[in-house]
Amino acid sequence: xxPCLVPLVFIVLFLSASCKRATPGPDYQATKVVTADSAAVVxxxxxxxxVGLGVLKKGGNAIDAAVAVQFALAVVYPxxxxxxxxxxxxxxxxxxxxxxxxxxxxAPLAAxxxxxxxxxxxxxxxxxxxxxxxxxxPGTVAxxxxxxxxxxxxxxxxxxxxxxxxxxERGFRISPTEARRLNGFQEGFRKYNEEPNPFIxxxxxxxxxxxxxxxxxxxxxxxxxxxAGFYEGPVAxxxxxxxxxxxxxxxxxxxxxxxxxxxxxxxxxYDGYRIISMPPSSSGGIALLQMLKxxxxxxxxxxxxxxTRAVHLMVEAERRAYxxxxxxxxxxxxxxxxxxxxxxxxxLQARMASFDAAHATVSDSILAGNFKLLKESFETTHTSVxxxxxxxxxxxxxxxxxxxxxxxxxxxxFFLNNEMDDFSAKPGVPNQFGLVGAEANSIRPExxxxxxxTPTIVEKEGKLFMVLGAPGGSTIIxxxxxxxxxxxxxxxxxxxxxxxGRFHHQxxxxxxxxxxxxxxxxxxxxxxAMGHSFNTVGRMAVIxxxxxxxxxxxxxxxxxxxxxxxxxxx
Ligand code: GLY
Numbered sequence: 232x233x234p235c236l237v238p239l240v241f242i243v244l245f246l247s248a249s250c251k252r253a254t255p256g257p258d259y260q261a262t263k264v265v266t267a268d269s270a271a272v273v274x275x276x277x278x279x280x281x282v283g284l285g286v287l288k289k290g291g292n293a294i295d296a297a298v299a300v301q302f303a304l305a306v307v308y309p310x311x312x313x314x315x316x317x318x319x320x321x322x323x324x325x326x327x328x329x330x331x332x333x334x335x336x337x338a339p340l341a342a343x344x345x346x347x348x349x350x351x352x353x354x355x356x357x358x359x360x361x362x363x364x365x366x367x368x369p370g371t372v373a374x375x376x377x378x379x380x381x382x383x384x385x386x387x388x389x390x391x392x393x394x395x396x397x398x399x400e401r402g403f404r405i406s407p408t409e410a411r412r413l414n415g416f417q418e419g420f421r422k423y424n425e426e427p428n429p430f431i432x433x434x435x436x437x438x439x440x441x442x443x444x445x446x447x448x449x450x451x452x453x454x455x456x457x458x459a460g461f462y463e464g465p466v467a468x469x470x471x472x473x474x475x476x477x478x479x480x481x482x483x484x485x486x487x488x489x490x491x492x493x494x495x496x497x498x499x500x501y502d503g504y505r506i507i508s509m510p511p512s513s514s515g516g517i518a519l520l521q522m523l524k525x526x527x528x529x530x531x532x533x534x535x536x537x538x539t540r541a542v543h544l545m546v547e548a549e550r551r552a553y554x555x556x557x558x559x560x561x562x563x564x565x566x567x568x569x570x571x572x573x574x575x576x577x578x579l580q581a582r583m584a585s586f587d588a589a590h591a592t593v594s595d596s597i598l599a600g601n602f603k604l605l606k607e608s609f610e611t612t613h614t615s616v617x618x619x620x621x622x623x624x625x626x627x628x629x630x631x632x633x634x635x636x637x638x639x640x641x642x643x644x645f646f647l648n649n650e651m652d653d654f655s656a657k658p659g660v661p662n663q664f665g666l667v668g669a670e671a672n673s674i675r676p677e678x679x680x681x682x683x684x685t686p687t688i689v690e691k692e693g694k695l696f697m698v699l700g701a702p703g704g705s706t707i708i709x710x711x712x713x714x715x716x717x718x719x720x721x722x723x724x725x726x727x728x729x730x731x732g733r734f735h736h737q738x739x740x741x742x743x744x745x746x747x748x749x750x751x752x753x754x755x756x757x758x759x760a761m762g763h764s765f766n767t768v769g770r771m772a773v774i775x776x777x778x779x780x781x782x783x784x785x786x787x788x789x790x791x792x793x794x795x796x797x798x799x800x801x
Pocket of ligand 1: 611629630631632650653681682683684704705
């Protein structure tokens with residue numbers, strides 16, 4: 232052995248010396264697939280996954296871990312992890328109790344249904360996506376405290392905030408993906424923010440140390456004063472000062488009034504599976520269940536994965552669900568969403584009466600959709616957690632676009648969301664995801680904008696089976712749908728199911744959005760002959776999922792579509 236050790240020591244010394252000359256790379260590495268005996272966490276960043284696992288190992292449950300991961304993501308995943316945005320959490324406890332928490336952002340009290348229209352009634356480009364007026368009232372901090380109050384086990388919330396404080400204070404080395412994103416958004420950062428600012432720099436490199444002192448101070452306020460540390464006092468004052476400096480609408484009253492809300496989860500059967508997902512103000516759960524119920528009568532497993540028949544059927548279900556989304560879905564506190572009707576077997580059978588196995592249905596062509604901004608907007612975060620007792624959490628949070636509206640709260644160190652763009656600024660005019668909406672999703676003071684986030688938990692034969700969800704704008708719902716179908720119908724393991732190419736139809740525009748090379752040219756040509764057309768995109772939603780294996784162990788899978796996605800477990 233010894234003779235071999237000498238050269239090895241030399242190599243190590245040489246390598247570490249040469250590493251010192253260059254900027255050190257990140258001191259973490261993403262793991263895409265993990266098999267675990269007891270517990271698992273899958274998040275969009277290895278440092279956040281480590282925080283979650285640390286909480287679980289200290290005796291925290293899945294809810295504690297999910298909360299700590301969210302705070303950590305606000306530091307290490309600034310393009311979407313947040314305290315300046317909002318989200319949804321679906322919980323299934325070890326004894327099968329299901330819950331859904333809505334901490335979606337709200338329109339400010341001063342918001343108006345026509346606030347993004349010019350004097351001629353046309354939508355003003357960019358007003359709902361960039362700058363202070365695009366921000367909704369943030370819900371994340373209220374949501375995390377509410378989840379912890381009801382379900383947390385580690386009594387002192389401070390323990391769940393502290394890891395994030397340390398990451399912000401000490402700094403962390405950024406990944407190549409984060410460096411690329413930061414470089415790509417400099418123009419927006421410079422337009423809306425003063426320097427010095429930790430996010431403004433001529434060129435970020437992989438391994439740069441990102442230290443966020445102001446965010447650390449804000450997190451300390453939250454640690455010491457609870458949600459009031461965000462919605463009252465110096466942090467709230469900093470938010471309002473920032474908003475006023477850019478003619479935004481959020482007021483102190485908006486912050487004081489913000490509340491997270493427990494909702495009735497939407498639950499439905501598919502074969503032997505029970506699907507638990509998010510109700511309005513997300514469209515995710517209802518649209519997912521609609522699609523599943525529409526395809527359920529057909530032998531998808533006989534058709535085969537990515538066969539022409541399977542893709543055609545799934546696309547037609549997607550088309551119909553997104554058409555319903557545009558018309559009927561919005562914040563149920565403001566609009567009477569017909570949840571039961573939309574999920575009734577009779578309604579969905581009628582919806583598929585026009586399904587033609589040989590031809591594409593033509594979407595209503597009066598309203599125009601638009602995919603062109605999709606590349607900008609694939610950012611949101613999802614985290615799936617299962618603890619050693621079998622409690623499960625599926626949580627999706629977002630700033631909407633990368634780094635939200637690009638406004639960094641100068642006195643408090645975090646980006647604000649641009650979630651107002653998820654409202655329908657004008658009926659029939661597409662938002663940045665090409666989604667159209669109607670009265671159900673019009674802007675009203677204190678209303679929550681419609682989301683596509685689809686945090687989901689699946690039971691099989693009464694037991695926890697799968698936890699999944701994704702970032703990815705309008706493509707989230709179809710990604711959750713397809714990954715589940717890949718497992719349930721096409722017999723795939725979770726890794727194969729997540730990695731498989733995806734397609735997406737959202738009614739308008741009337742085209743199938745497909746990932747590059749998602750399926751063979753022959754399938755594409757056959758679908759074209761049936762009347763379908765295609766748009767291509769590099770990647771769509773980014774799934775983070777955990778499945779219970781037949782031997783009882785857990786498998787966590789991060790999506791290769793995001794190099795930083797990380798699965799951990801023990
Ligand atoms: N902001 C993306 C969504 O909520 O669907």
